[in-house]
Amino acid sequence: MGDPKQVNINSGGTAANTYDAIVVGSGISGGWAAKELCEKGLKTLVLERGRNVVHIKDYTTSTMHPWEFPNRLELTEQDREENPVQCQAYDEGSKQFYVKDKEHPYIQSDPFYWIRGYQLGGRSLVWGRQTYRLSDLDFEANAKDGHGVDWPIRYKDIAPWYDYVEQFVGISGQAAGLAHLPDSVFLPPMEMNCVETHFREESKKHFPDRPVIHGRVANLTRGWNGRGPCQFRNLCDRGCPFSGYFSSNAATLPVAAATGNLTIQPHAIVYQVIYDERTKKASGVRVIDELTKKTTDYFAKIIFLNASTIATASILLQSTSNRFPNGMGNDSDQIGRNLMDHHMGSGATGAYMGFKDQYYSGRRPTGIYIPRFRNLDEKTKRADFLRGYGYQADGERREWKDTMLAGDDFGADYKKSLATPGPWSIWMGAWGECLPNPDNRITLEQDKKDSWGLPLVNVHFKFGDNEKAMRKDAQQAAAEMLQAAGFENVQPFDYHTTAGSAVHEMGTARMGQDPKTSVLNAHNQIHEVKNVFVTDGSCMTSSACQNPSLTYMALTARACSFAVEELKKGNL
Amino acid sequence: MNRRKAILSFVLIGGGAGAGFSGYTWFRLQKTPDIGYLDQNRAFIADLAETIIPATDTPGAKAAGAEVIIIKLIKDSADRKTKNIFIDGLKTVADHCQSEYHNNFSSLTAQQQQAVMGWVRNKSAKQPGIIGKVKDKVLGKSFFHILKEYTTIAFCTSKTGASDTLAYNFIPGAYNACMPMTPGQKAWATK
Numbered sequence: 001m002g003d004p005k006q007v008n009i010n011s012g013g014t015a016a017n018t019y020d021a022i023v024v025g026s027g028i029s030g031g032w033a034a035k036e037l038c039e040k041g042l043k044t045l046v047l048e049r050g051r052n053v054v055h056i057k058d059y060t061t062s063t064m065h066p067w068e069f070p071n072r073l074e075l076t077e078q079d080r081e082e083n084p085v086q087c088q089a090y091d092e093g094s095k096q097f098y099v100k101d102k103e104h105p106y107i108q109s110d111p112f113y114w115i116r117g118y119q120l121g122g123r124s125l126v127w128g129r130q131t132y133r134l135s136d137l138d139f140e141a142n143a144k145d146g147h148g149v150d151w152p153i154r155y156k157d158i159a160p161w162y163d164y165v166e167q168f169v170g171i172s173g174q175a176a177g178l179a180h181l182p183d184s185v186f187l188p189p190m191e192m193n194c195v196e197t198h199f200r201e202e203s204k205k206h207f208p209d210r211p212v213i214h215g216r217v218a219n220l221t222r223g224w225n226g227r228g229p230c231q232f233r234n235l236c237d238r239g240c241p242f243s244g245y246f247s248s249n250a251a252t253l254p255v256a257a258a259t260g261n262l263t264i265q266p267h268a269i270v271y272q273v274i275y276d277e278r279t280k281k282a283s284g285v286r287v288i289d290e291l292t293k294k295t296t297d298y299f300a301k302i303i304f305l306n307a308s309t310i311a312t313a314s315i316l317l318q319s320t321s322n323r324f325p326n327g328m329g330n331d332s333d334q335i336g337r338n339l340m341d342h343h344m345g346s347g348a349t350g351a352y353m354g355f356k357d358q359y360y361s362g363r364r365p366t367g368i369y370i371p372r373f374r375n376l377d378e379k380t381k382r383a384d385f386l387r388g389y390g391y392q393a394d395g396e397r398r399e400w401k402d403t404m405l406a407g408d409d410f411g412a413d414y415k416k417s418l419a420t421p422g423p424w425s426i427w428m429g430a431w432g433e434c435l436p437n438p439d440n441r442i443t444l445e446q447d448k449k450d451s452w453g454l455p456l457v458n459v460h461f462k463f464g465d466n467e468k469a470m471r472k473d474a475q476q477a478a479a480e481m482l483q484a485a486g487f488e489n490v491q492p493f494d495y496h497t498t499a500g501s502a503v504h505e506m507g508t509a510r511m512g513q514d515p516k517t518s519v520l521n522a523h524n525q526i527h528e529v530k531n532v533f534v535t536d537g538s539c540m541t542s543s544a545c546q547n548p549s550l551t552y553m554a555l556t557a558r559a560c561s562f563a564v565e566e567l568k569k570g571n572l
Numbered sequence: 573m574n575r576r577k578a579i580l581s582f583v584l585i586g587g588g589a590g591a592g593f594s595g596y597t598w599f600r601l602q603k604t605p606d607i608g609y610l611d612q613n614r615a616f617i618a619d620l621a622e623t624i625i626p627a628t629d630t631p632g633a634k635a636a637g638a639e640v641i642i643i644k645l646i647k648d649s650a651d652r653k654t655k656n657i658f659i660d661g662l663k664t665v666a667d668h669c670q671s672e673y674h675n676n677f678s679s680l681t682a683q684q685q686q687a688v689m690g691w692v693r694n695k696s697a698k699q700p701g702i703i704g705k706v707k708d709k710v711l712g713k714s715f716f717h718i719l720k721e722y723t724t725i726a727f728c729t730s731k732t733g734a735s736d737t738l739a740y741n742f743i744p745g746a747y748n749a750c751m752p753m754t755p756g757q758k759a760w761a762t763k
Binding site: 065066067069070071072073074075076077078080190191192193194197231232233234356357358359360361362363364396397399400401403404405408410411412414415416418419420421422 | 623624625626628632641644645648649650651686689693716720721724725726728729730731734737738741742743744745746747748749750751752753757758759760761762763
């Protein structure tokens with residue numbers, strides 16, 4: 001993207017700092033907002049709090065061999081001391097795309113990993129790329145069991161927008177015809193290997209209600225919109241020099257820039273949305289320059305907040321005024337509340353002794369998926385928990401990283417065992433729904449400030465009994481599937497993963513029908529401030545169990561279309 | 573979280589785990605490690621690594637420069653407990669060679685070196701099951717297992733280890749989900 005030196009840091013008055021639209025954040029949803037608004041002809045300013053990352057040129061580790069890394073991709077003591085949270089997600093090849101915990105402190109009233117990437121493209125550079133649609137099973141869940149508030153939309157409202165974004169993103173997968181996990185617009189799938197195919201066929205016999213499907217992933221199995229295809233290196237989180245997967249840097253921002261309507265301002269920390277008491281609208285945003293710490297106001301007719309769930313809630317809570325003493329749009333007291341993250345790290349592994357004469361080549365950046373099969377209907381209803389989980393799974397032969405832990409041998413025989421593909425195994429782990437709970441929330445610590453004088457975020461979060469019961473079931477159900485498919489040494493596991501580890505945090509400015517109990521309406525507008533749109537994870541009314549980025553993208557495109565229509569009608 | 577990272581996050585070595593145990597053990601594991609001993613014994617470490625992964629029809633740990641990486645990882649990557657176990661382990665092996673063979677490890681014959689390594693291995697054999705796991709977590713991995721794992725990492729991520737002993741394909745270009753093993757099929761160096 002653009003050279004930051006060519007972007008003016010303007011102090012020349014209101015007119016020079018005025019745009020049609022401002023987008024706060026350049027990650028997966030901010031990139032979409034930029035693309036849609038620019039394509040619709042709006043002069044759009046994207047404010048990114050971190051550095052510029054130029055597509056391909058700044059992927060400095062992407063073509064490095066393992067032996068070129070000083071620590072051979074192992075974490076160091078310095079990583080664990082200085083970046084105790086971020087190092088849970090990064091390795092030596094990707095750490096440049098994560099913040100430094102020391103520079104960006106927050107308070108964990110409860111243990112919660114807040115994984116962040118402050119740079120152009122945000123976490124879209126390092127995301128897991130799994131892409132699944134939500135369905136009415138998810139949009140109706142809150143209304144049916146009474147947790148949280150009802151979503152103001154249903155599947156029919158978002159379905160065309162899933163189609164729309166998928167046609168641009170490029171998602172490999174295969175149609176499965178499941179009502180509760182609707183099919184996307186697909187590129188060819190990444191094939192299952194022989195142990196996965198075996199597992200699928202055996203599961204069909206023993207658990208016909210638990211289909212095993214191809215992982216759906218935003219990696220390109222053929223050239224798509226001038227990007228890709230994927231080269232099967234599985235080094236995605238270093239940035240892809242082949243544009244083989246979807247990121248803001250590779251996909252949305254270049255399209256936005258090509259319109260001539262895009263201005264990107266890196267190092268721009270937005271800390272407030274400015275409220276105009278006279279017009280009862282937001283007039284702009286207040287920014288601190290990351291490097292000079294100088295403050296500047298920028299103005300626009302509409303503002304999209306895409307700073308990521310926790311940061312967006314933090315900005316709104318800081319946006320106090322006479323009208324909104326507790327934060328912009330916070331009449332409901334719901335901003336910062338209902339923080340959710342998928343619980344992950346429970347499941348089972350098993351070894352398979354067959355297929356000794358079969359192997360694979362290439363490194364597939366996805367695996368297989370077992371969609372949710374609990375609480376779909378009366379027949380699958382559970383007494384011990386509500387809602388459900390899906391399994392991400394992966395079949396492979398044992399290679400050196402596991403072989404070295406397998407025995408006490410050494411010498412020539414050990415070397416030979418390293419060089420020989422070991423037994424097949426399948427690892428399957430659940431990603432499970434988290435119920436909305438108003439006590440799981442972020443608050444601001446006004447007496448503890450960061451380097452820019454902004455209050456620190458404090459995270460309060462505990463998984464509840466529902467999630468715990470689900471984790472038990474996820475271990476048992478995975479183990480019984482592997483056993484039925486003839487796997488040996490089947491071992492259920494629970495890694496007791498820290499909350500936040502899924503990096504699917506969401507829910508802190510939820511959509512809803514009633515302004516008394518929600519922050520955003522059905523079009524992602526703040527109920528009381530109609531020209532502010534929130535379309536990152538904070539808008540989520542429930543978490544479902546699917547990887548959420550695709551839904552953020554679809555909601556963003558939908559809200560942009562609505563916003564431009566409303567602008568044309570003079571309603572904003 | 574990246575799915576691959578989720579799978580790997582439970583096999584990493586050297587991650588600290590605090591726990592209460594006796595004062596002497598605590599001191600032994602938490603004292604300031606004698607880091608200087610590593611660089612003074614580079615050749616010794618290289619020969620130990622070569623005993624774990626020897627040259628055969630392909631180059632071994634020494635040719636891969638494994639000792640450089642082992643020393644770097646012990647210095648920079650291992651936690652204090654692991655550093656101490658490793659350095660104390662080196663000294664124990666050196667003492668053993670002197671008392672048994674009146675010589676240093678590097679001067680022993682290959683056969684003698686293997687016998688010493690067998691002695692080291694038997695001394696630190698993993699206790700099976702949950703007891704072994706708890707012991708690893710509280711007391712740290714044994715010298716043998718630290719040496720074996722760091723030697724393996726150093727070797728398998730080296731150019732020769734990845735390309736000559738294992739199979740390395742930097743840019744596969746395609747994914748072949750199922751292919752018959754060819755005679756002498758090597759395991760992939762990277763996932």
